Amino acid sequence: MSATPLNAAGPRTAGGARPSVRPPVQSGSRFGALADAWLPRLVLSPTIIASLVFVYGFIALTAWLSLTESRMMPKFELAGFGQYERLFELDRWWTAAANLGIFGALFILFCLAIGLGLAILLDQRIRHEGALRAIYLYPMALSFIVTGAAWKWILNPGLGLEKMMHDWGFANFTFDWLVDPDMAIYTVVIAGVWQSSGFVMALFLAGLRSVDDSIIKAAMVDGASLPTIYRRIVIPSLRPVFFSVLLVLAHIAIKSFDLVMALTAGGPGTSSDVPAIFMYQFSFTRGQLGLGAASAMMMLATVLAVLVPLMYLETKGARHGR
Amino acid sequence: MAPGRLMLYALLVLVALYYLAPLYVMLTTSVKSLDEIRQGNLLDFPLAPTGAAWSKAWSAACTGVRCEGLAPYFWNSMRMAIPAVLISSLIGSVNGYVLAHWRFPGHNVVFTALMVGCFIPFQVVILPMARLLGMAGLANTTTGLVLVHIIYGIAFTTLFFRNYYVTVPDELVNAARIDGAGFFLIYRRIIFPLSLPIFMVSFIWQFTQIWNDFLFGVVFGGADAQPVTVALNNLVNTSTGVTEYNVNMAAAIIAALPTLAIYLVAGKYFVRGLTAGAVKG
Numbered sequence: 001m002s003a004t005p006l007n008a009a010g011p012r013t014a015g016g017a018r019p020s021v022r023p024p025v026q027s028g029s030r031f032g033a034l035a036d037a038w039l040p041r042l043v044l045s046p047t048i049i050a051s052l053v054f055v056y057g058f059i060a061l062t063a064w065l066s067l068t069e070s071r072m073m074p075k076f077e078l079a080g081f082g083q084y085e086r087l088f089e090l091d092r093w094w095t096a097a098a099n100l101g102i103f104g105a106l107f108i109l110f111c112l113a114i115g116l117g118l119a120i121l122l123d124q125r126i127r128h129e130g131a132l133r134a135i136y137l138y139p140m141a142l143s144f145i146v147t148g149a150a151w152k153w154i155l156n157p158g159l160g161l162e163k164m165m166h167d168w169g170f171a172n173f174t175f176d177w178l179v180d181p182d183m184a185i186y187t188v189v190i191a192g193v194w195q196s197s198g199f200v201m202a203l204f205l206a207g208l209r210s211v212d213d214s215i216i217k218a219a220m221v222d223g224a225s226l227p228t229i230y231r232r233i234v235i236p237s238l239r240p241v242f243f244s245v246l247l248v249l250a251h252i253a254i255k256s257f258d259l260v261m262a263l264t265a266g267g268p269g270t271s272s273d274v275p276a277i278f279m280y281q282f283s284f285t286r287g288q289l290g291l292g293a294a295s296a297m298m299m300l301a302t303v304l305a306v307l308v309p310l311m312y313l314e315t316k317g318a319r320h321g322r
Numbered sequence: 323m324a325p326g327r328l329m330l331y332a333l334l335v336l337v338a339l340y341y342l343a344p345l346y347v348m349l350t351t352s353v354k355s356l357d358e359i360r361q362g363n364l365l366d367f368p369l370a371p372t373g374a375a376w377s378k379a380w381s382a383a384c385t386g387v388r389c390e391g392l393a394p395y396f397w398n399s400m401r402m403a404i405p406a407v408l409i410s411s412l413i414g415s416v417n418g419y420v421l422a423h424w425r426f427p428g429h430n431v432v433f434t435a436l437m438v439g440c441f442i443p444f445q446v447v448i449l450p451m452a453r454l455l456g457m458a459g460l461a462n463t464t465t466g467l468v469l470v471h472i473i474y475g476i477a478f479t480t481l482f483f484r485n486y487y488v489t490v491p492d493e494l495v496n497a498a499r500i501d502g503a504g505f506f507l508i509y510r511r512i513i514f515p516l517s518l519p520i521f522m523v524s525f526i527w528q529f530t531q532i533w534n535d536f537l538f539g540v541v542f543g544g545a546d547a548q549p550v551t552v553a554l555n556n557l558v559n560t561s562t563g564v565t566e567y568n569v570n571m572a573a574a575i576i577a578a579l580p581t582l583a584i585y586l587v588a589g590k591y592f593v594r595g596l597t598a599g600a601v602k603g
Binding site for chain 2: 040044057062118141146203251254279293
């Protein structure tokens with residue numbers, strides 16, 4: 001359960017030099033040696049080819065499609081950046097982009113705060129820690145569709161939370177965010193944080209457990225208080241975990257499609273639209289393939305814009321020795 | 323107990339209740355009648371529990387135009403998830419073995435290039451994929467979905483197995499080579515027998531991912547191969563007629579049952595998959 005973030009080679013490969021292809025001493029036959037040299041590559045090649053075609057090739061095809069005038073049917077004559085111009089002129093696209101910004105920022109912020117807070121609380125030698133941890137984490141086993149369906153019912157203004165508060169005597173309590181165009185995107189944050197914050201807790205807890213005890217004991221001997229120890233020593237040493245968590249959360253946020261589909265379906269109207277839903281609807285229900293492809297490329301660009309700097313900082317941090 | 327500790331426990335239990343509340347609400351709502359739902363409130367304990375909503379959700383509820391309940395889609399998901407999980411895990415295992423113990427020039431570049439498959443938003447590949455499946459006659463079939471899940475699952479499974487196999491000492495593999503064991507013999511006799519824990523992680527992670535997937539299901543599933551997530555979404559978001567919250571909640575639990583059961587039985591491996599997945603980002 002180590003939370004060592006990945007850099008391409010992985011920690012173990014950095015030190016020990018491995019013989020790349022070492023000829024078997026006793027296998028005798030030249031065929032055996034040849035087989036051992038080529039079998040590994042042969043075995044890996046279908047995966048490499050699949051990756052070249054289905055990841056890199058398909059990204060290239062989508063990029064190509066985004067530069068054509070494709071509507072219902074794909075056309076393959078390049079036509080410049082017209083689709084991107086159309087995309088940027090659509091209010092709906094900017095609504096979706098702004099919603100992603102709101103959702104992403106709040107989702108990441110709350111998940112980080114709740115996850116780290118819970119991890120620190122659970123780190124205080126708690127009895128029944130296992131049971132509590134299991135309870136905090138179980139939403140992660142559910143699909144976003146199930147989470148969305150559950151919260152859609154709870155946040156339903158007529159019968160859910162609002163009615164419960166009325167029954168309890170708070171007659172003026174209103175909570176109609178789900179049907180309020182200005183607030184609908186925040187209900188997505190509520191459900192998303194409920195689903196993912198336990199997972200962040202698990203990552204931080206694993207990180208906390210790997211902090212060197214002797215440093216903490218030394219600080220205690222020096223008379224530092226527990227909050228100070230956490231603030232000055234423990235949390236700074238969680239830097240690599242922060243990076244992992246940020247990467248994952250940003251990734252979940254940018255791809256978020258199912259949760260919004262199940263909870264608000266992008267509504268009321270298009271008020272809680274996000275790029276993933278925009279892409280789906282323009283590509284598959286509105287027959288605007290070129291525009292859909294352009295929006296997909298914008299999503300890829302967003303992922304790269306967030307992930308590449310994070311990965312770069314992370315590997316740089318790793319090189320300078322954490 | 324010191325007041326500070328007491329506060330700490332109170333807080334932790336309160337948070338636990340918050341995480342459990344939606345599950346409680348789902349369960350209780352699913353056994354209430356619609357009348358009871360309208361009269362009572364969200365947290366009321368069901369007074370006259372009934373399984374009617376469950377049987378309707380399973381075999382009669384309408385998802386879009388069809389009214390056969392969730393059952394056919396539940397089995398679609400099973401037919402999709404089981405082969406996809408097994409095949410992607412096996413391929414990942416052999417790939418991981420190569421990447422960890424049979425280095426060749428450029429293996430790091432290959433590994434990094436494969437890992438990109440974990441990072442991309444799938445929206446950027448679904449349009450060409452839809453066309454390819456259409457041309458191959460696999461559009462709207464379970465086989466097509468299995469294929470898609472295998473292709474985009476391999477990056478994850480390769481990562482899991484590779485990171486596990488690098489912990490197998492090189493000496494073990496090299497000694498076997500000196501004794502004349504070839505590529506596949508070493509895999510069969512040394513690597514595979516050590517792999518049970520990581521196969522568990524891979525099975526559970528992949529099953530959860532594939533069972534819970536919505537995007538591929540809604541785009542490539544068509545009417546006949548729709549997985550249960552898509553059917554549940556259609557059921558919950560049907561705007562015609564009275565919304566039967568009890569049926570919706572029963573359906574949601576049915577759709578969640580396999581992954582919840584796995585989490586309860588093998589939570590340890592699930593968490594390992596999560597953290598390993600997080601390492602990948």
